[in-house]
Amino acid sequence: MKMKFALATSLLALCAVAPLAAQMQATTPAPATADATAATHYGSWGFDLTGMDKSVKPGDDWFDFVNGTRVKNTQIPADRSSYGAFAVLRDLSDARLHKLIEGYQVGDSTHVDRAKVAMLYQGFMDTAAIERADAAPLMRRLAPIKAAASKDAVARLMGASHGGFGASFFGSGVNDDAKDPTVYALSLRQSGLGLGDRDLYLDAKFKPQLERYQQYVAQMLGMAGWADPAGTAAKVVAMETRIAQAHWTRAQSRDRDKTYNAMTTVQLQALAPGFPWTTFLGAAGVGKAERVIVSQNTAFPKIAEVFASTDLDTLKAWEAFRTTDDIAPLLSKRFVDAQFDFRSKFLNGQPQQRDRWKRGVGMAEGSLGEAIGRDYVALYFPPSSKAKMDELVGNLRTALGGRIRNLPWMGDATKAQALDKLANFTVKIGYPEKWRDYSALRIVPGDVVGNAERAQRFEWDYRRTRLGGPVDKAEWGMTPQTVNAYYNSVKNEIVFPAAILQPPFFDPDADAAINYGGIGGVIGHEISHGFDDQGRKSDGHGVLRDWWATDDAAKFEVQAVKYGAQYEAYSFDGLPGVHINGRASMGENIGDLGGVLIALDAYHASIGGRPAPVIDGFSGDQRFFLG
Numbered sequence: 001m002k003m004k005f006a007l008a009t010s011l012l013a014l015c016a017v018a019p020l021a022a023q024m025q026a027t028t029p030a031p032a033t034a035d036a037t038a039a040t041h042y043g044s045w046g047f048d049l050t051g052m053d054k055s056v057k058p059g060d061d062w063f064d065f066v067n068g069t070r071v072k073n074t075q076i077p078a079d080r081s082s083y084g085a086f087a088v089l090r091d092l093s094d095a096r097l098h099k100l101i102e103g104y105q106v107g108d109s110t111h112v113d114r115a116k117v118a119m120l121y122q123g124f125m126d127t128a129a130i131e132r133a134d135a136a137p138l139m140r141r142l143a144p145i146k147a148a149a150s151k152d153a154v155a156r157l158m159g160a161s162h163g164g165f166g167a168s169f170f171g172s173g174v175n176d177d178a179k180d181p182t183v184y185a186l187s188l189r190q191s192g193l194g195l196g197d198r199d200l201y202l203d204a205k206f207k208p209q210l211e212r213y214q215q216y217v218a219q220m221l222g223m224a225g226w227a228d229p230a231g232t233a234a235k236v237v238a239m240e241t242r243i244a245q246a247h248w249t250r251a252q253s254r255d256r257d258k259t260y261n262a263m264t265t266v267q268l269q270a271l272a273p274g275f276p277w278t279t280f281l282g283a284a285g286v287g288k289a290e291r292v293i294v295s296q297n298t299a300f301p302k303i304a305e306v307f308a309s310t311d312l313d314t315l316k317a318w319e320a321f322r323t324t325d326d327i328a329p330l331l332s333k334r335f336v337d338a339q340f341d342f343r344s345k346f347l348n349g350q351p352q353q354r355d356r357w358k359r360g361v362g363m364a365e366g367s368l369g370e371a372i373g374r375d376y377v378a379l380y381f382p383p384s385s386k387a388k389m390d391e392l393v394g395n396l397r398t399a400l401g402g403r404i405r406n407l408p409w410m411g412d413a414t415k416a417q418a419l420d421k422l423a424n425f426t427v428k429i430g431y432p433e434k435w436r437d438y439s440a441l442r443i444v445p446g447d448v449v450g451n452a453e454r455a456q457r458f459e460w461d462y463r464r465t466r467l468g469g470p471v472d473k474a475e476w477g478m479t480p481q482t483v484n485a486y487y488n489s490v491k492n493e494i495v496f497p498a499a500i501l502q503p504p505f506f507d508p509d510a511d512a513a514i515n516y517g518g519i520g521g522v523i524g525h526e527i528s529h530g531f532d533d534q535g536r537k538s539d540g541h542g543v544l545r546d547w548w549a550t551d552d553a554a555k556f557e558v559q560a561v562k563y564g565a566q567y568e569a570y571s572f573d574g575l576p577g578v579h580i581n582g583r584a585s586m587g588e589n590i591g592d593l594g595g596v597l598i599a600l601d602a603y604h605a606s607i608g609g610r611p612a613p614v615i616d617g618f619s620g621d622q623r624f625f626l627g
Helices: 062-073 085-103 112-125 127-133 136-147 151-163 204-223 229-246 265-271 277-284 300-309 312-330 333-348 356-380 383-405 412-423 448-464 512-517 519-529 550-568 586-606 620-626
Strands: 170-177 180-190 261-264 291-294 426-430 486-488 493-497
Touching (some): 062 620, 085 112, 112 356, 112 448, 136 151, 151 448, 170 277, 170 448, 204 229, 229 300, 312 448, 383 512, 383 519, 486 519, 512 620, 519 586, 550 586, 586 620
Parallel strands (some): 426 493
8 A cells, every 4th residue: 555655644643742743744735825924714615625636536546636736736835844734824823923023122111021032032133143153152051061070070961951952861851740640750761862763873774864964963063163073973973873772662662651660769870870860860950859750761771871881072072062953053154054954954855944033933932932822812813713612622522422432342341431531631722821920031132042041941940840749730731823732641631722723724614514624633633642552541630540441451452453554554655665653653543543533423413413515516524524
């Protein structure tokens, strides 16, 4: 079986718990509008008929039948590696944020957050000052690395990187405890790879990427003024390759049972004695923690051994490279271009750098996102949209409840638990009820790198100081202007930011079938994550525990294996030998299928047994699938 590469792996690449890079590569994008901040409405009933290719038989290729003409006539913008509905809405959100930020004033004493955003953004846009500074902000931050006289000092730098620039062999977070979701706990995970994934180091087909990466490491070290950049880069990449050999695979790291390994800090030191944990945790500001949750526990001693057996100079060079790579987008053009050429152009196929104002908007949003989000919501998310979404979500919950009750393979005890979980779902739509307080974040005019550093420290301090405290159930993991959605298993909640609740996904004035096929599929996707292969492991209160009858869990796994095998059998036009890892993508695959099935049931229920109208020759079900 073959799949078009443009379609990628799923109907909706949304996210569970943490946002996935949610971009369908070739769904119907919006035509250009005179006002870049105005939403586009499609056709007379919510669908763009001109984008279809009716010369294609729908039974032969549904995607081309629905989108063929639009795909043929749409050029992927030069500043993107892919393009589709998500990208279109991201551009719309960026244009709206740009308009807002350009209107903010540095001296606005009445709206202090707006003034901070203006200072941050204007500093980033002052390229003349940034060029004059060149590498000076970097050199100040490399000085402590050069001065590190011991591995203990390097571990201290790794810990401090959690609130600033640089990197660590181990990542830290303060999150809801999956087995006691009422409190925040310290979590630790494997890290240390500049290329992100172990396969890029260990799979022979990625040899060109690894070789080019080593050249990039040498380039960055050279620009940082490091001695023998080529020879040192070879040592750095060799060390990262050893770390990659210790890492769990992406599929292994999805298993929530295996990644919950609670232990005391004393036990952590015994597990991975090659790393100075007390120094590291103290520098990260979480030294008071007596208990940690370790994700990839069997990888930790191996990664710690890499740290212990690597010479000090290589560890320092690695930290210097990662710090340079981290700061590069904020420095002069030569640094920005070097990073773009490797990370965006070479690795991701993006021909052209994004306009500077777009990058400035991204920096402002990443630092004071909810401050801008308040204004975004006031302008672009009417109460009527929230009310319509409440109705859609309610109908989909009802539809899923009916499916659970009628499952022939699930026993009554498991059904009761599943229905209890569904009843306890929290739904968040549009924007948070409580906004973030940014009063403690200091922004200095013209200090681009310092502002970014302080913003990172502010965010990390916000997380780490809650360690051991009660969980804030009202908190959001995305800003309202984010084009995405998510399910959080520990809070048992589904969240839909305002920016995704517009055409083509959702239009209050569109035909109901289109909305159920579009945003209904998104809602269903996120609800389904609560019952996918990992989400199903938490109960209605978010507690990670096995609430499934043994026989029912076994039957679920049999079906999951079949479904994963179906995805792994797909191949891609133009990419011979490339296949989907069905186990790694299982949650998204289940979310896609479950979302469509639930949304279709909900659409049928919404018309109350009456026959759906025929519009432009399309039945209700046909319009659902068009949507």
